[in-house]
Amino acid sequence: MVALNTHAAELKVGYVQVDKILQEAPQTAESGKKLEKEFSPRSQELDRMAKQIKDLESVLDKEGLTLSESERRNKERDAQNIKIEFQRKQRELREDINLRKNEELGALQDRINKAVQSVSETEGYDLVVYSGVAYASKKIDITDKVLKMLGKK
Structure with missing residues (x-):
């Protein structure tokens, strides 16, 4: 039993908060900006379509009684078609x-795992556990070291 305790004392354990890393890593913000830029044109198109639907409905509300039956049906059909296309x-x-x-999350998780491994190997950790633990002392928390490493890349 004494030999087991001596060996356990030599084991260097670390802890990392993945949720904190995902929130604070510079790559998270970069990824968000990248996605926003990538999908901005399509979002703007949806905004234009929503305005077009609103305008058509407004015309129908204001002029519905003065339009001929066929004109009103055509505008209603146009509005319905645009709504269907908008929803799609x-x-x-x-x-x-x-x-x-x-x-993007998968790529970031790969980078986080590599950073955790690098910090662990550099600092001689035998075991590093992720957030799902009941308690971890601050002195074994390597989260900030991992964040620092991610910031360098």
């Missing part, structure tokens, strides 16, 4: 954004 494009955009967010 909105759904596709949401799906594409989620897909890209997951891709």
Whole structure:
């Protein structure tokens, strides 16, 4: 039993808060800006379509009684077609954004894992555990070291 305790005392354990890293890593903000730029044109198109729908509905409300039956039906059909197209494009955009967010998150998680491994090897840690622990002393928390490493890349 004494030999086991001596060996345990030599074990160097570290702890890392992945949620903190995901919030504070510079790559997170870069990724957000990249995605915003990538999807901005499609978001703007949806904004234009929403305005077009609102304008058509406004015309129908104001002029609905003065329009001929066929003109009113045509405008209603146009508005309905635009709504359907709007909903389809909105759904596709949401799906594409989620897909890209997951891709970016996967790439960031790979970088985090490499940074954790690098810090662990450089500083001689035998074991590093992630956030899902009941308690971890601040003295074994290597989160800031990992964030520092991510900031250098």
